[in-house]
Amino acid sequence: MHRTLRRAGVLAALAVPALGAGVAAADTTVAADPTAQNVTTYGSTSAWSRKAGDGTYHLVVSQAGQVADAPVPASGEPYDPDLGPTKANGTALSSDAPEVAPSFFKDAIAFSRTSGPKPGLYLSRPSHGLKRLSRKPAAETDLAATRVVGRFGERTHSLIRVLNYGGDDVRIVARAKTEQRVASPTLSRFNAYWLRIGSTLTGVETVGVNAHRGLRVKHADRQLTGQVTSLSITNIPTLYTNADGVQHIDPKLEFAEAGLSLGA
16 A cells, blocks of 8 residues: 555554634644655654655654654655554554555555545455445545545535444534535544634634534634645644644633524
């Protein structure tokens, strides 16, 4: 699975606008690299793709404050990493595999097939085999213990869907609006997050994936700036990439439904 991460790879040893008018003025730069994109986080480890001066792309790993290129081959296309727990609760990376937009959680892998007799979004689990969750392939995916989130479509036609492992509970939780796109869907244990990217500002939105968490979309109290391209989370949004590099979100984002104050 080229440009991607999954359990069986190398480096297993590496342990709507926002409600307020404020913007992310206090966020701090982790890596001042304007080519950084596709950031992902698991625990204290983060990874992203960077473009070198010769036009090739390199996988970067940040751990314990140390940022360095991972020992995997350079690529002709951006890496699209996914960090997460393996069945043994480790962290693993891979530089080659046949599917696109993969993500994993322990022994489950989600990915898309964009061609062939049965394109679509798939979920593979050793004890359940391979299941097609959607006939439409997702351009981006993320995976948690019971849910898959995907970005389908491009630019103003993009939307975010949350699906259960059985594929029989599917919700469209966000649609792009005029001169906007939705992107970078990512899951915590209880919530899905994504970016709503505009021409100058980017909102962060979230929704609970289970009914007891609430199924209404909530919006961050401030917006991100600087041509935001990707978002990563631990239990809450933690890092994002923009034209200035990899940014750490500080102070943390607070979320509320549209029309509600955060103190309500």
